[in-house]
Amino acid sequence: MTPVSYDIELTGVYKSYPLGKSRIPIFEDLTxxxxxxxxxxxxxxxxxxxxxxxxxxxxxxxxxxxxxxIGGTMLDKMSTRALTRWRSEVxxxxxxxxxxxxxxxxAQNVELPLLLTDxxxxxxxxxxxxxxxxxxxxxxxxxxxxxxxxxxxxRVGIARAIASDPRILLCxxxxxxxxxxxxDEILELLQLLNTKLGKTIIMVTHDESxxxxxxxxxxxxxxxxxxxxxxxxx
Amino acid sequence: xxLSPSLLIRQNLTRKLLRSILxxxxxxxxxxxxxxxxxxxxxxxxxxxxxxRLVVASKVGGNETLPLSYLxxxxxxxxxxxxxxxxRLRAFVGNERNIVGANAVDLESYARxxxxxxxxxxxxLRAADADRxxxxxxxxxxxxxxxxxxxxxxxxxxxxxREGGDRNWRFTIAGVFDGAEVTTDTSFLLARADxxxxxxxRNKNRxxxxxxxxxxxxxxxxxxxxxxxxxxxxxxxxxTQSETAFMSAFLEQFAxxxxxxxxxxxxAFATILMIVANTMIFAIRERTLEIGxxxxxxxxxxxxxxxxxxxxxxxxxxxxxxxxxxxxAVIPVLADALQSVVPGLYLTPRVIATAVALAVGFAxxxxxxxxxxxxxxxxxxxxxxR
Numbered sequence: 001m002t003p004v005s006y007d008i009e010l011t012g013v014y015k016s017y018p019l020g021k022s023r024i025p026i027f028e029d030l031t032x033x034x035x036x037x038x039x040x041x042x043x044x045x046x047x048x049x050x051x052x053x054x055x056x057x058x059x060x061x062x063x064x065x066x067x068x069x070i071g072g073t074m075l076d077k078m079s080t081r082a083l084t085r086w087r088s089e090v091x092x093x094x095x096x097x098x099x100x101x102x103x104x105x106x107a108q109n110v111e112l113p114l115l116l117t118d119x120x121x122x123x124x125x126x127x128x129x130x131x132x133x134x135x136x137x138x139x140x141x142x143x144x145x146x147x148x149x150x151x152x153x154x155r156v157g158i159a160r161a162i163a164s165d166p167r168i169l170l171c172x173x174x175x176x177x178x179x180x181x182x183x184d185e186i187l188e189l190l191q192l193l194n195t196k197l198g199k200t201i202i203m204v205t206h207d208e209s210x211x212x213x214x215x216x217x218x219x220x221x222x223x224x225x226x227x228x229x230x231x232x233x234x
Numbered sequence: 235x236x237l238s239p240s241l242l243i244r245q246n247l248t249r250k251l252l253r254s255i256l257x258x259x260x261x262x263x264x265x266x267x268x269x270x271x272x273x274x275x276x277x278x279x280x281x282x283x284x285x286x287r288l289v290v291a292s293k294v295g296g297n298e299t300l301p302l303s304y305l306x307x308x309x310x311x312x313x314x315x316x317x318x319x320x321x322r323l324r325a326f327v328g329n330e331r332n333i334v335g336a337n338a339v340d341l342e343s344y345a346r347x348x349x350x351x352x353x354x355x356x357x358x359l360r361a362a363d364a365d366r367x368x369x370x371x372x373x374x375x376x377x378x379x380x381x382x383x384x385x386x387x388x389x390x391x392x393x394x395x396r397e398g399g400d401r402n403w404r405f406t407i408a409g410v411f412d413g414a415e416v417t418t419d420t421s422f423l424l425a426r427a428d429x430x431x432x433x434x435x436r437n438k439n440r441x442x443x444x445x446x447x448x449x450x451x452x453x454x455x456x457x458x459x460x461x462x463x464x465x466x467x468x469x470x471x472x473x474t475q476s477e478t479a480f481m482s483a484f485l486e487q488f489a490x491x492x493x494x495x496x497x498x499x500x501x502a503f504a505t506i507l508m509i510v511a512n513t514m515i516f517a518i519r520e521r522t523l524e525i526g527x528x529x530x531x532x533x534x535x536x537x538x539x540x541x542x543x544x545x546x547x548x549x550x551x552x553x554x555x556x557x558x559x560x561x562x563a564v565i566p567v568l569a570d571a572l573q574s575v576v577p578g579l580y581l582t583p584r585v586i587a588t589a590v591a592l593a594v595g596f597a598x599x600x601x602x603x604x605x606x607x608x609x610x611x612x613x614x615x616x617x618x619x620r
Binding site: 124 | 236239245249523524527528530532535614
């Protein structure tokens, strides 16, 4: 039965990466909880493990020790096939460099994850239209990514991430490649997805001003949380 | 345009259009070489060659003859159903470059022994029986020379002179015969052996070959050994072989055609395979990040592997179509030009089926490595790839 709440829990996580013949630990005993509906900003210097947290929560990397549980589902216990299916239903990813398919139009990029669903072609088209409308790109339906600005490409990236209606959005530096104005528009869009649609959003960022849309901000350093700030408006 | 896996495959193939076109051309050339050479091989060997029939020739070589008196002795052997004899005229029409295949045979027994290969109309045989100078002409030769029934033709033999030294032989066409199949060689004519042996100046009643139809169920190898043993101590020793072995041995006098074909096709395919596999590996490596994104979106490794394999299959299918179309266009021209050298040159269904099987096999082989790489690629590593 589908769990009602998608709380994210990392318990005693140990994660290391190979460096030559030895391994460098990133997390040695990381424990954290992100409640369903949260908007968490993660900041910290390069190499502190910000993106690794996103990868572990998104099931695209695995823990060496400890557990990652989302809505009661233990990711480290799932098969690759089950994890792939689960990810397509529960997680949406937003990348710093958009990572759109260059040969597909904006609408086709958004439709891509819907190919894995049981929706008919007309239902997919309808949903793509609605989503592009939400992100303010209804008039850019047939444009190739190369014909869109950075901000517009990131909107397509967000539209693609929410196309299959996931509960959790993982955003890795979503405004890192954008000018201030476009960055602000993207942040407002993410805030809208959090407040209006109830998506849990975890956003990794280097930009302190970006954290204003988050409900909570944590600072990560050398694999440990060194401070946490809860927004006044949250 | 509606998004579908086939659209993804098409878009991937057309994103570097020149590269895809060059690959298709490459594959097309490989299958063109395959199609032409395989058709040549089949044309040389002749689709009518069948293994149950035996051919008796001189053990010494193709230019040596055997006495016609062997025929009743061979006919009397236990496993022999029927025997005929063949003498090559080695002749040309008009000029020495216009060589025609011409054999002096006993038409009645020849028609029986080769009943499965050639369709001899009884009327035609009766007409030939009525005229000692009659010949029966194969359909391909008749078409090439523009001959028809009733025409009188003069053949000049390189080696058989008539009594008096004249090497010109005048014949009247009594009929045109067809092969049992489209690939059956009909680019030769048959003259009456009784007329030939009566008129020829030297080597009277000496023949080049005996064709034997064994009785059903006969051990043909044992029969061949028995015939050769019969004449082991004679002045004209024999070599008895299956018809297929005889044809192969005949061709190997010039070159080992089968080996040449295999070598050329093998080298062409190995080269093409390496080029295509290498290009596909690079093409997939260029898309490492995209594959990572597809996996993040929920596309399984198997699904991505199928997309990559489908791309190579499409490339090979298009290359195959191109190669076979070129072959189909070129074969009639070659068949016309080389009719006297390679009779029965056709693009046969067997060659097409083999080409299709090879295309599928090579597509899977070429696509396997890049698609397995795509399958194994860790997502986190792929996303770092730029």
